[in-house]
Amino acid sequence: MTKLSVNINKIATLRNARGGNVPDLLKVATDIQRFGGQGITIHPRPDERHIRYQDARDLKAVVTTEYNIEGNPQHNFIDLVLECKPDQVTLVPDAIGAITSSAGWDTIKNQEYLTEVIQEFQKNGIRTSIFVDPILEMIEGAKKTGTDRIELYTESFAHQYSLGNERGIDPYTKAAILANELGLGINAGHDLSLDNIKFFKENIPSLLEVSIGHALISEALYLGLDNTVNMYLNKLK
Template identity: 65%
Template sequence: MTKLSVNINKIATLRNARGGNMPNVVDAAINVQKFGAQGVTVHPRPDERHITYQDAYDIHPLVHTEYNIEGNPIDSFMKMVLEIKPTQVTLVPDSVDVLTSNAGWDTIINKDFLSEIIAECKRNNIRTSIFIDPDKRLIEGAANIGADRIELYTEAFAAQYDLGNKKAIQPYTECALLANELGLGINAGHDLSLENIQFFKQNIPHLLEVSIGHALICEALYKGLEPVIKQYIERLK
């Protein structure tokens, strides 16, 4: 079964819109696990506009499944990661001014930089995943820099699926097959939802984990957090 890691950034976005501590992100981390999620994901950005670095520290002792911290490996981010030592760090090339993640790494151009970051994480027993577009050259690049996993950036698939173009899954399937051949674990995330997750899962061999936040929290507004998590888990079987 593919694991579901719930990204709770949007809980923090709602909290920060009003100030105070409601909704409480620590409680959210506890509850998504109680409802069946096999992991918790946070993605603190340098401006801390949703999840803060302090949130990442506060959540850590309460994660009994897997803890995945995503972000651009700037100095402050890496300091936090090396202190917390989560199960997994997912490296994402976020620019400071982007609203949400909008591109994967070029693992060829950034080979030396990423190799150094990955080596440091491995010295600290932290699994590394590289956020990446479905491009075979970049998959090979991820293997060459010593990554443990890739996270396929799925926005393009999701957009085309909404338009009825199911053939958009093909490059993702091909990249997953190559990644597995190269010894890379396969994760995926971005714009996956209850509408497209089952089709995606059925067409991506060796899919270990999906990280889902925005769609899941939006769906939970109408259906409730526990029922939505259980629906995802059922569709990932």
């Protein structure tokens, strides 16, 4: 079964919009795991507009499943990850001020940089994953960095699927086949939802984990958080 890691950035956004501690980020993380979620993902950004660095530290005590911290490996982020020692770090090439992730790494151009960062995390017992587009050259480049896993950036698939184009999955299937041949673990995320997750999972061989935040939290407004988490789990079986 593909694991479901729930990104709780949007819970932090809602909390920060009003101040105070409602909703309680730590309680939500605890509840998601109690409902069956198999991991908690956060993506702190330098301006701390949703997840704060202190949240990352506080969550360490309540995440009992898999703790995944995503972000651009700049100096402060690297220090935070080494302090928190999550189960997994996912490296994402976010531009400063970006609203959300918009592209995977150029693993060829950034190979030396990524290799250095990955080695530092692995030396500290942290599994590494890097955000990549479904481009075969980028998958091959990822392998050369020494990363444990890749996370396929799925915005293009989600857009094409919403238009009724199921062939939009093809580059992802080919990328996954190559990743498997190279011995890379496969994660995926971005714009995956209840509408498309089952089809995506069925067409990606050996998909280990999906990280879903915006869609899941939005769907939970109508369906309830417990129900939504379990609907995802059923589709990922």
